[in-house]
Amino acid sequence: xxxxxxxxxxxxxxxxxxxxxxxxxxxxxxxxxxxxxxxxxxxxxxxxxxxxxxxxxxxxxxxxxxxxxxxxxxxxxxxxxxxxxxxxxxxxxxxxxxxxxxxxxxxxxxxxxxxxxxxxxxxxxxxxxxxxxxxxxxxxxxxxxxxxxxxxxxxxxxxxxxxxxxxxxxxxxxxxxxxxxxxxxxxxxxxxxxxxxxxxxxxxxxxxxxxxxxxxxxxxxxxxxxxxxxxxxxxxxxxxxxxxxxxxxxxxxxxxxxxxxxxxxxxxxxxxxxxxxxxxxxxxxxxxxxxxxxxxxxxxxxxxxxxxxxxxxxxxxxxxxxxxxxxxxxxxxxxxxxxxxxxxxxxxxxxxxxxxxxxxxxxxxxxxxxx
Numbered sequence: 001x002x003x004x005x006x007x008x009x010x011x012x013x014x015x016x017x018x019x020x021x022x023x024x025x026x027x028x029x030x031x032x033x034x035x036x037x038x039x040x041x042x043x044x045x046x047x048x049x050x051x052x053x054x055x056x057x058x059x060x061x062x063x064x065x066x067x068x069x070x071x072x073x074x075x076x077x078x079x080x081x082x083x084x085x086x087x088x089x090x091x092x093x094x095x096x097x098x099x100x101x102x103x104x105x106x107x108x109x110x111x112x113x114x115x116x117x118x119x120x121x122x123x124x125x126x127x128x129x130x131x132x133x134x135x136x137x138x139x140x141x142x143x144x145x146x147x148x149x150x151x152x153x154x155x156x157x158x159x160x161x162x163x164x165x166x167x168x169x170x171x172x173x174x175x176x177x178x179x180x181x182x183x184x185x186x187x188x189x190x191x192x193x194x195x196x197x198x199x200x201x202x203x204x205x206x207x208x209x210x211x212x213x214x215x216x217x218x219x220x221x222x223x224x225x226x227x228x229x230x231x232x233x234x235x236x237x238x239x240x241x242x243x244x245x246x247x248x249x250x251x252x253x254x255x256x257x258x259x260x261x262x263x264x265x266x267x268x269x270x271x272x273x274x275x276x277x278x279x280x281x282x283x284x285x286x287x288x289x290x291x292x293x294x295x296x297x298x299x300x301x302x303x304x305x306x307x308x309x310x311x312x313x314x315x316x317x318x319x320x321x322x323x324x325x326x327x328x329x330x331x332x333x334x335x336x337x338x339x340x341x342x343x344x345x346x347x348x349x350x351x352x353x354x355x356x357x358x359x360x361x362x363x364x365x366x367x368x369x370x371x
Contacts, residue, residue, distance in 0.1 A: 003196075007033055010187065010199040012175050012213055014041035016151060017350050017358050018205035019158040022167055024362035025369075030201070032167035035189060037174035037209070042155045045207050046355065048283070048315030050235075050262045050273070053077070053087065053147040054353040057094075057112040057120065058252065064331040064364075066115045069353040072360035073145065076154075079359065083157045085150060086265050092146035092247040093128065095137035095300045101251045105141045112143070119144050134243040135300050146247060150265055151355060175206070180219030185343045201369055204346040208281060208318045214346055221340050226332055226348050229322040233273020234285045236293050236309040242269035243301050250300060257352075259296040270312055271297055277323045278316075285311040320349035333361060335368025345369050 011022040014036030026032040038044065053073055059065035080087040096102045105122055112120045120143050123131065128140045159169060178187040185202040189195050206213045211228045214220055248261040259271055271293055290309045297304050321329030332348040339346055345365055354361070 004186070005195055005197050007031065007197055007199045009033070009201040009203070010035060010185075010197060011203045011205055013205040013207055013210070014038075014169060014171070015044060015046040015205070015207050016042055016155055016158070016355050017046075017207070017347065017361055018203075019155055019162065020358035020362040021203055021205050021347075021365050023158045023161045023165075024359070024366045025201075025203075026162050026165035026167040028366055028370075032162065032165075034162070034167070034169045035173045035175060035187075036169060036171050037206075039171055041159065041169060041171070042152065045315060045318070045351075046151060046155065048313055049151070049352065049355060050260075051148050051151045051264070051355070052247065052262060052352075053089075053149050054356045055092070055112070055117050055120070055143045055145045056115045056353070056356075057108055057117060057141075057143060058257065059111075059115065059330075059353075061111065061114040064333060065353065065357070068331065068357035068360040068364065070116050072353070072357035075359040076149070076356060077147070079157070080149065080154070085153045085157055087147055087149040088265065089145060089147040090246055090263065092143040092249060093132065093135065093244075094141040094143070094249045094251070095128065095135065096139045096251060097299045098138055102139045104251050105139055108141055112141075117143070117145070132244045132246060132248070134303060135248055136302055137300055148247070148263060148265060149355075154355075175213055175216070177216040177218075178202075179217060180341050180344070183342055185217070185341070200343055202344050203365060203369070204344070205350070207350065208316055210318070210346060210348050210350075217344075219341070220344070224334065224339050224346075226320045227322065228348075229319040230278050230281060231317040231319055232276045232278050232282065232314055233317060234276070234289050234314045235270050235272030235312040236285075236290055237312040238269040238271065239308050239310060240305070242267055243303070244269075248300055250296065259293055261297070261301070271309065272312070273315060281316055283314045283316070285314050287311050317351040318349055319351060331357070331361070333364050333368070335365070337368075
């Protein structure tokens with residue numbers, strides 16, 4: 001029988017949320033090892049998003065998304081300032097294309113205020129044009145505290161904190177399966193140097209693979225594992241100058257926030273994501289999807305030139321609710337009381353605003369797993 005490596009705490013998944021969780025646990029005094037299946041940290045969902053710091057407007061009051069996004073946004077801006085992580089509080093406009101959509105903006109403003117976001121306001125079409133001359137709409141909701149961030153620099157800072165507190169990151173280390181023991185979790189880890197691990201605490205933060213990891217662990221009640229759905233979102237980049245200095249969002253669609261204009265820190269514009277419900281993980285971007293993008297974008301930027309969009313990349317949203325359920329759904333953060341084992345915690349459905357909420361999610365996991 002091969003030797004079993006005894007560890008204190010294992011975090012499965014080296015995306016932005018897994019790294020934030022590992023950082024929080026390491027800073028609380030746990031001996032933490034992050035197991036990342038890929039050759040690089042943050043190379044899947046964490047590198048295939050809009051890099052937006054969300055304010056917390058959209059999510060139902062009392063939901064984890066609302067609570068952790070609002071708290072996480074404030075923590076993230078402070079952390080970026082303290083650690084000199086590139087970011088900017090550029091602001092966002094949610095644009096109503098017609099009078100009927102203004103009622104949604106009014107509802108959204110009340111939702112934001114109920115969630116503790118107190119800096120939003122409504123402007124009419126003439127004020128919208130004054131703010132962003134190329135953007136057309138009947139009215140808009142202004143969110144000054146929405147921003148953008150260099151997500152890779154953020155993850156580098158999380159890793160630096162983990163390592164400064166004695167933790168480590170192990171790459172190319174997929175979890176192949178495991179079993180519940182009396183007060184520990186045993187994991188079989190593959191890769192170049194396969195190993196058996198027994199950990200006093202395992203946090204499953206494997207993102208798109210969180211379901212597969214939990215399903216592979218003997219002794220876990222399958223009723224604790226929620227539904228799994230995938231929604232692919234494609235992005236297209238803009239050739240030429242960005243039409244706005246702020247992020248521009250339409251009224252949301254089921255399953256997403258609509259095809260919106262986002263900016264990178266160099267001012268380059270891209271549009272997306274759209275929503276395509278799929279059965280398997282696939283990152284191909286069909287160039288023909290641009291046809292729908294042109295129509296969606298011209299609702300708020302009518303002067304988008306023909307041929308200006310180029311396929312960029314796509315991302316996958318790990319969702320707990322499918323299209324028949326409206327495509328929304330909350331974060332699921334399970335501590336030992338919910339997973340049914342004192343050494344196991346699991347996160348499911350960590351889509352947007354997961355990056356924004358990462359530090360607040362980490363604090364919640366630490367509370368749920370404190371000894």
